[in-house]
Amino acid sequence: MMFSAWLKGLGLGGSLIMAIGAQNAHVLRMGLSRQHLGLTVSLCILADVLLTAAGVAGVGALIEASPVLMTVARWAGAAFLTWYGIRAWRAAFATDALHAAGGVAVLTWQQATLTILALTWLNPHVYLDTVVLLGSIASQQEPVTRPWFAVGAMTASLLWFLGLGYGARLLSPVFANPRAWRVLDGIIGGVMLTLAVSLVI
Template identity: 70%
Template structure:
């Protein structure tokens, strides 16, 4: 049981640590100290549900519906492109010279919709959690499978809590407007790259 948990924790952690749209957004919200708890909770709940679905065999079901995968891929690419444009507008816009103006406050509804979209409209999330983790979970024995899933879920809880609530430790580095511009440029590049991988 412990070995299955460790395997799930290691694989889940390895997949989730890669810098992606969701991680970049959580980091940004943590640095801005905006709706951090809400953002982290949405990411964790989303991962837990998707990992549980994968461990229960949902990955094989999704593979049987290529149209669903195609629609999700294009919707995700469109959203990531929009998010990337928004980040670059903040980086190169006139407001980029003002540290406070470069960090517009979001309402909790806007924060919820944004993180939910980054979680549920990104096909990579489904590939990592439902399909990949699900396929490895399926190879576990019946009693070890829940422990494998719990290990992957634990990695998600630890990671999102760490980058969300730990981002404030990086706040001194982002005291200048230039640092925020660089962060927005990097986030924009990440979003455009992810969108390109979805449609190519």
């Protein structure tokens, strides 16, 4: 019974977190450029653990019932994603800034921290998926198996971010070519701007 609940949490958590989004795109970028990867991955995992725990504890119902909170999060998230998307597109077309050694701006650890925190906590989809949806399904589990369901979802986050961040290094030979960085930045910019539009319409 407990293993079944853990497996269910693992499956649901994995299906939610593997969707292409702002957070995943940034982790991939940091993995490819090998910048503050441990910090970035750790913050992503910690955030998911906290959000999952909050959802299972019933916080999702409170967030869902607060239209003001969701409206503020939606517009703040859209503004940040728009800025990030434009920044990525500028990098894609700024050919003079590209170089084979990396082709990506170097971030300080403070900038890396603020960026991943913003991409995580200013994204309303994070609350809807991880807290509200995961929390509602967790509430349907037996009280004795609910913690195992939560641990399963947390395990999915752990495995995904470790794999995405550190697995990105396998693609390093491809991204030794500046054109690959240009394509990646173009795709990331498109993803960010699409998500920004989806938040406000």
